[in-house]
Amino acid sequence: MSAKLDQPFYWGSRKWRASYDRRTYVEGFFGNVQNASAENLRRGFVRTTGLGPIRLMLAITAAACNVRQLRNWHADTGLGDPEHPLLAPDEANHGFVELTADQAETLDRAYLDAA
Template sequence: MTSKWQCPAVMGRVGCPARGQASTASAIELGLPLLRPPADFALRGCCTQKTIDFTPSLDEPSHQRKLAQAEYFLSTAWRRLYKGRARVEGVFGIIKNPGRERVQRGQARIGGIAWMTLVLAIKASVFNEHELRAWHERTGLGPADHPLLQPEPVYNGFAHLTQEQADAIDETNLADVHRRAA
């Protein structure tokens, strides 16, 4: 995967004699570090152009993305910087999990971004309810009578009814409808 890179001296983060006396003078004035360019800097694209395109080699360890980050991979500063991101990625994993909210492409066949946004908002609220219940069970904190913490009714799936049972349910429902209409 090719990416575009820019020299840190061009970005104003360091001083470099390859970029001229002004770069070095301003870096000294601002207290920025000074680089020592290679002897053949005039032949290198990174020292003569504003940006370069970089395609990492899979065989070269120094080309690994985790080594090209601002903080050392898995250091305390790195963990502090990326801990929020790890939580978000975990939430995305749970929401896509087939055992939980099962958000996936083609799942809700409805037209329009507004309807899809509504479906995803409902899925996110269900996730939040599960997380709230898990937190309450884990810590015991929060009001025990909160409506979101009440147990869900038991759902045993579909039941196969006989014709007589189905007729009895229909009669009860029709009687309710006639009673309300009267």
């Protein structure tokens, strides 16, 4: 019998069903991270090759999904410690900040003149 067709439990038995029922949770997780309103995981979401880097990116995606689900659960139920660091809102990130001419001049004086 080939390895592809080999199963540890007889098909349809209680042990097989208990093992196969775990698939529901795996499929639900991957459906969740592929949701466009969630993590929006798609083919080519990172531009790297190799199993190590890809697995690292998937682990980061799973962690982000878990934090999002925890925050949603807390918002829906009100349970959990609101002072917990994972429940604290993220700082607003507006990308880069453009300096005014005065700020740029101050930074130039402080760092370029010292070099």
